[in-house]
Amino acid sequence: MPDVVLQRIVKTFGGVxxxxxxxxTIKSGEFVTLLGPSGCGKTTLLRSIAGLEKPDSGRVFLGDRLVADADKGVFVSPDKRDVGMVFQSYALWPHMSVRSNIAYPLRARRRGTRQEVQGRVTDLMEVVGxxxxxxxxxxELSGGQQQRVALARALAAGSELVLYDEPLSNLDAGMRVAMRNEIRSIHDEVGTTSILVTHDQEEALALSDRVVLLNKGKIVQSGTPHEVYASPRNSFVARFLGFENVFRVERHGGRLRLHPGSIEISAHAYPRMTAHHDGLAIQASHVRIGSAVRPGDGPVLRGRVRARSYIGDRTEFVVDVSGADVHVMVLNHLVGEDLLPAEGEATDVQFPPALIAALDDGEPDTSSTSSSDERETA
Known part of the structure; x- marks a missing residue:
């Protein structure tokens, strides 16, 4: 499958x-996830690739083939794009058998003889279990089985590009994990290019070669799962990815003042915080507390435990530090109960410099996903 290229895509609904x-640009063979909250534009982009939405402006290429250009009035219908799609609702024919559902796109597009179609369907049924x-x-099928049929149908017509529109949202937690592993395995085995839409960060991180995070119709960050999760670009990304501690930063000489609250720390202790960074984030699991604090690995902040919650495999704390709620999470198998501070007790916390994320809440930078090449439209 050639690259999928979107250029300056604009789509408006009701003035928004x-x-x-x-x-x-999505490279051939990539598994890319479009991630973001409801209304961020991820499903609109997916439908623009499939031909289910007509962009108001911009161009869509499937390889060197121009399939949409609003300025020139080019729009190739969905059935002519040779794209497989797995919908959130599965969209199966309930009165038809598993075999007939999978064979439907092959027969509708007259792809092969009856014997060839049956052979292709049998192969796909084995691939999806x-x-x-x-x-x-x-x-008569369970939700997980219906999802497997929908996946096989998307692959049936030989489509090298498969689009997934929140395909796991209707499954229970255990089945979601099993099916996401199955989807990734099939992607690797069959060699498709895969584009998935989800609002579930764990799903995106587990499945993707690259995560593209959107907000208000724009790409705010793109990179490998590790790049995006370990180094969120701004406070929106950090909060969306589950960082519990996100602070706005003001500089006062050699000091950094964190808001909300009035925590002050040495700027020299946090070399990642360069002059253009105006925010700091750290995951609750990376904040050290009590006996885990290490002298010399970042400033030691004094606070008081405002809340403590035992949650089986972990204990979660909210520590009041200079008017700020600092969230801390400790894995119980690593620290004995007697070493953890009690609710109401004074304690130390620490933000290790190597584990903080430096944030820039300026304009979103989309350079990592931009495609400025002008392609032939013939």
Missing amino acids: RATDGVDL LSGMHRRLAS
Whole structure:
């Protein structure tokens, strides 16, 4: 499958820009996840690739093939794009068998003889783990089994590009984990290019080669799961990815003042915080507390435990430090109960310099996903 290229895609609904000039290139064979909150534009982008939405402006290429150009009036219909799509609702024919559902796109597009279609369907049923279930009606299947049928159908017509629109949201937690592993395994085995939409950060991190995080119709960060999670670009990304401690930073000489609250720390202790950074974030699991504090590994801050919660494998704390709520999480198998501070007790906390994220809440930088090349439109 050639690259998928979106150039300056704009789509407006009721005066609101769902996508606001998005540039994005997805390489052949990549598994890319479009991640973000409801209304950020991720589903609109996916539907623009599939041909289910017509952009108000911008261009869409599938390889060297121009499939949408609002300025020139080019728009290739979904059935002519050779794209497989797995919907949130599965969108199966309930009265049809598993075999018939998977075979439907092959027959609709007249892809092969009856024998060839049956052979292709049998192969796909084995790939998705449905061997021997060809006569079962779609309505008789569990949610996980229906999702497997939808996946096989998306692959049936030989599509090298498969789009996933929140395909796991209707499954229970255990089945979601099993199916995301299955989706990634099939991606690697079949060699498709895969684009998935989700608002679930764990799903995005587990599945993707690259995560593209959107907000208000714009790309705010793109990178490998590790790059995005370990180094969120701004406070929106940090909060969306679950950083419990996010502070605005003001500089006063050689000191950094964190807000909310009035924590002050030495700027020299945090070399990651350069002059253009105006925020600091740290995960609760990276904050040290009590006996875990290490002299010389960042300033030691004095506070008082405002809340303590035992949650099985971990204990969570809220520590009041100079008017700020600092969230701390400790894994119980690593620290004995007698070493943890009690609620109401004074204690020390520490932000290790190597574990903080330095944030820049200026304009979003989309350079990592931009595609400025001008392609032939013939």
